[in-house]
C-alpha cells in the first residue's frame with residue numbers, strides 16, 4: 377500500500393474546485409471501464425462546497441450520473457429531511473442538480489423512532505446486498521471514499537477514544553455521545569472505510585492543521601481516527617494551505 381500523497385491548494389475555494397475537478401475526472405475514468413462508479417460521500421462544510429463546485433462545473437456533463445452509486449460514510453441520526461442531515465446537504469448541493477438514479481442513492485436511515493443500532497444494521501444489509509463475489513467486509517469495493525477531518529482527527533463519525541472505533545465485524549455502527557453535534561450518528565466502521573480503491577481526505581482550515589500533522593506523522597487511530605483509514609490503491613490528502621501548516625517539511629516536500 378503506497379504512502380499518502382499530499383496536494384495543497386492556496387485556499388478553501390481553490391481546494392473545493394480542485395477536488396471537484398478531480399472527482400469528475402475520476403468518475404469518468406471509472407465509467408470508461410464500463411462499471412458503475414461507487415462513491416462514498418462525507419458530510420461537513422468543506423464537502424458541501426465541493427459538491428456545489430461539481431454541480432456548477434460544465435464538465436459534470438461528462439459523467440453518466442445514472443451510473444454512479446452513492447453511499448455515505450456517516451450520517452447524523454435525525455428525522456428525514458432535517459437540514460442537518462448529510463443526505464439533505466448532498467441533495468441540496470449536488471444530487472438534485474444532476475440526473476442520478478434514485479435506486480443507486482443509498483442514504484443511511486433517518487431517525488423514524490427506531491434505535492440507531494437498528495438503523496446501522498439496516499445499512500449493513502444494504503451494503504452487503506450490493507457487495508459482489510470479489511468484494512470483502514460486506515461492502516462493495518468503492519472507487520472513491522471522501523472524508524472530511526475534524527479538529528480532533530475524527531473521520532466520518534469515528535471520534536477519538538469512542539467505542540465505534542473498535543468495531544471490526546459490522547460495516548456500519550451506531551454512535552452515541554459524539555462530541556460534534558448531533559450526538560447520535562451512524563458511521564461506517566474502519567473495515568468498511570478501508571475498502572476503497574482511493575481514499576480522499578478533503579481538509580481546509582487552520583483548526584485542522586494539528587490533526588493533519590498527527591495523522592501523517594504516525595499517530596494511532598484511537599487518538600487520531602484519520603490515521604486508521606487508507607486507500608487500497610491510493611490515499612490523497614487534499615488540503616488548503618491553512619490545514620497544511622503543520623506538516624513536517626520532509627513529508628510535504630515533493631519526492632525527488
Ligand SMILES: O=C(O)[C@H](O)[C@@H](O)[C@H](O)[C@H](O)COP(=O)(O)O
Pocket residue numbers: 418419420421422423450451452462523524525526530531532533556
Ligand atoms: O457528519 C459530519 O459532520 C461529517 O461527516 C464529519 O466527519 C465531517 O466531515 C468533519 O467533521 C469535517 O467537517 P467540516 O468540513 O465541516 O470541518
